[in-house]
Amino acid sequence: MKKLLSLMTAIGLTLSMATAHAADAPAAAASAPAKAPTTQQSKMKTCNAEATGKKGDERKAFMKECLSADKPATQQTKMKTCNVDAKGKKGDERKAFMKECLSK
Structure with missing residues (x-):
C-alpha cells in the first residue's frame, strides 16, 4: 500500500511539473520546426x-x-x-x- 501511495505521489508530482513546463512550451514550439x-x-x-x-x-x-x-x-x-x-x-x-x- 505504501508503494502504491508513493507511486501515485510521484506520478502526480511529475504531471504537475509537466503541466507547468507545458505552459512555457507554446512560445518555444512556435519558433522551432517540428521534429521527425x-x-x-x-x-x-x-x-x-x-x-x-x-x-x-x-x-x-x-x-x-x-x-x-x-x-x-x-x-x-x-x-x-x-x-x-x-x-x-x-x-x-x-x-x-x-x-x-x-x-x-
Missing part, C-alpha cells in the same frame, strides 16, 4: 495500432514482442498505422496524407 519521429517512436506507433482490441496481459505481451522485434515496417503495418492517423481526414486531404505517410 524517432525510430522507436515510429515503432511504438505501429505496435500500438496493431494492438487495437487487445487488453491486459495479452496486450502487454504483444507490445513487448512487437517492440523487441527488429523488423522493418511492412507495407501492411504502414497502411494500418497511416489509416489510424488519417482518421477525420477526407478527400484530397486524406489522399495527400496517406501518400506522404506511406512513403516514409
Whole structure:
C-alpha cells in the first residue's frame, strides 16, 4: 500500500511539473520546426495500432514482442498505422496524407 501511495505521489508530482513546463512550451514550439519521429517512436506507433482490441496481459505481451522485434515496417503495418492517423481526414486531404505517410 505504501508503494502504491508513493507511486501515485510521484506520478502526480511529475504531471504537475509537466503541466507547468507545458505552459512555457507554446512560445518555444512556435519558433522551432517540428521534429521527425524517432525510430522507436515510429515503432511504438505501429505496435500500438496493431494492438487495437487487445487488453491486459495479452496486450502487454504483444507490445513487448512487437517492440523487441527488429523488423522493418511492412507495407501492411504502414497502411494500418497511416489509416489510424488519417482518421477525420477526407478527400484530397486524406489522399495527400496517406501518400506522404506511406512513403516514409
